[in-house]
Amino acid sequence: MRDHLLSSLSSISKSNADLYKQHQTEVTLLLNDFLLRYLNTIYTEFNGDITLAIVLGEIAHHMVALHVRQGRLVPDTTVDKTRENVRDKVKILACNPFSISEATGIPRETVRRKFSELEQMGYVDRVSSRSYTMNMKVSERFVPDFNLRLFEEFRTLCAQMNEVLKKRADADSSK
Numbered sequence: 001m002r003d004h005l006l007s008s009l010s011s012i013s014k015s016n017a018d019l020y021k022q023h024q025t026e027v028t029l030l031l032n033d034f035l036l037r038y039l040n041t042i043y044t045e046f047n048g049d050i051t052l053a054i055v056l057g058e059i060a061h062h063m064v065a066l067h068v069r070q071g072r073l074v075p076d077t078t079v080d081k082t083r084e085n086v087r088d089k090v091k092i093l094a095c096n097p098f099s100i101s102e103a104t105g106i107p108r109e110t111v112r113r114k115f116s117e118l119e120q121m122g123y124v125d126r127v128s129s130r131s132y133t134m135n136m137k138v139s140e141r142f143v144p145d146f147n148l149r150l151f152e153e154f155r156t157l158c159a160q161m162n163e164v165l166k167k168r169a170d171a172d173s174s175k
Contacts, residue, residue, distance in 0.1 A: 023164055031157075034157045052118070054104055055100055055106070055111055055118065056138065059132070062093070062103070094128070094131035096131050097112040097115050098111075098130075115132055
């Protein structure tokens with residue numbers, strides 16, 4: 001994890017690093033407000049099991065990203081949302097505990113147990129002895145409200161960040 005963070009720091013432009021340093025306190029507070037609310041929501045939503053949330057999030061991201069890349073994502077209003085129809089359409093997009101373990105760094109046996117929990121919760125369907133697909137229960141549970149709240153909070157964060165930067169730019173230009 002630390003190596004990943006260090007390698008990502010090298011990709012930050014000097015101008016962004018300078019901008020951050022100028023507004024470090026305000027930016028840190030805004031980011032922490034957003035992230036702590038989000039993490040607390042996830043913690044509550046998954047009864048304290050952050051690992052379960054990460055595994056489900058990786059499965060969902062994997063499947064939706066593949067749909068988007070393949071140009072198969074269509075507006076929700078045109079999708080037949082029956083579980084059987086979705087399961088038939090996405091079998092090719094199935095994933096397994098090994099791929100999620102590789103993507104997250106979470107031990108494969110832990111991921112395998114989380115897949116079993118998600119299957120019991122009705123969020124994933126087993127399509128073979130080692131593969132699973134996400135089903136529409138995930139969308140039914142998280143898309144209508146949860147993702148909309150997150151989207152609104154993120155847009156608020158962006159507006160607040162822009163306001164901090166604008167105030168600083170205005171103050172600098174008036175000198």
